[in-house]
Amino acid sequence: MRLPLLAVCVATVLGLAASADAALLGLTQQDPDIFTNQIEISYNAGTMQFSAIGDPSTLSPGGLNITNSVDEYQLNAVINPVTGDLANGTLVIGGEVNGQGTVNPLLTATLTDFGFAEPPVSDQVHLYEFLYQITGGDLAAQFGGVGAEGGVILTRAPAGGATFPQSFTVQDGQSDTFAQFKVPEPATASVLSLGAIALLRRRRCAA
Numbered sequence: 449m450r451l452p453l454l455a456v457c458v459a460t461v462l463g464l465a466a467s468a469d470a471a472l473l474g475l476t477q478q479d480p481d482i483f484t485n486q487i488e489i490s491y492n493a494g495t496m497q498f499s500a501i502g503d504p505s506t507l508s509p510g511g512l513n514i515t516n517s518v519d520e521y522q523l524n525a526v527i528n529p530v531t532g533d534l535a536n537g538t539l540v541i542g543g544e545v546n547g548q549g550t551v552n553p554l555l556t557a558t559l560t561d562f563g564f565a566e567p568p569v570s571d572q573v574h575l576y577e578f579l580y581q582i583t584g585g586d587l588a589a590q591f592g593g594v595g596a597e598g599g600v601i602l603t604r605a606p607a608g609g610a611t612f613p614q615s616f617t618v619q620d621g622q623s624d625t626f627a628q629f630k631v632p633e634p635a636t637a638s639v640l641s642l643g644a645i646a647l648l649r650r651r652r653c654a655a
Contacts, residue, residue: 468532468613473563473577475599477624480590481508482541482555484521487621489576489604491527491612496535498525498576498612500602500621504543504554507587517543520552521623523578523600525559529613534562539580539600541625545587555585555625557598566611574604574611579628591627599628 487502500523504514525537537559542552557580565575578600582588591598602623610616 468529470532470565471563472565472575473561473579473599475577475579475601475628477599477601478626478628479509480587481624481626482506482514482587483508484541484623484625485621487521487602487623488617488619489602489621490617491615493529493613493615496526496528498527498537499523500576500623502621502623504541507545507548512548513546514543514554515546523559523602523623525562525578527562527613532562532564532613534559534578537562537578539578539625541585550586553585554587555591556583556588557581557585558583560597564612576602576604576612578602597628598626600625 482504483506484502484504487500489500491498500521501519502521503519504517504521506513520542522540522542523537526535527533527537528535539555539557539559540553541555543554544550544552545554559578559580561579563577567574580598580600582591582594582596582598584594588594588596600623602621604618605620
């Protein structure tokens with residue numbers, strides 16, 4: 449009697465592990481953007497560790513080459529295989545942008561959200577999306593500054609074998625890391641601030 453019961457329990461756990469609902473975040477790639485290729489993407493369902501390690505290649509606009517960048521793209525996250533929820537994560541991008549005199553790291557960030565789409569057939573591209581909040585880096589200002597938000601679209605070419613939320617490792621990933629949300633220009637920000645102050649004064653007078 450114990451063996452069948454154990455089998456039922458194992459089957460139940462496996463069923464839950466495969467129940468994470470696939471849903472993308474709806475990100476749209478835009479400039480500025482750091483394109484990265486040669487990415488090894490891996491996920492361990494037991495430890496919930498998701499990682500993407502690769503070589504930053506170009507910075508757009510301008511298609512500027514990024515050198516000294518082997519394995520300088522490091523995305524690490526903890527993702528629940530049952531719910532698909534992001535617990536925490538970090539993004540660090542290094543290398544040197546030609547002609548800009550940049551130094552490491554180029555961009556550092558905290559991951560804030562995760563979405564994915566695993567196609568039902570093996571000849572479609574697998575997508576993993578992340579939102580992040582910038583914490584530093586030499587390109588932070590170009591991406592909106594510390595505290596600004598951005599997005600990562602990580603693609604995995606069609607391939608057989610396991611997919612998220614199962615454990616897997618693949619060698620064929622690419623990513624776009626970009627500023628997802630526009631930050632107001634200084635003049636615009638000043639106007640907004642003055643407007644907020646005027647509104648606050650009006651409310652005080654009315655009171």
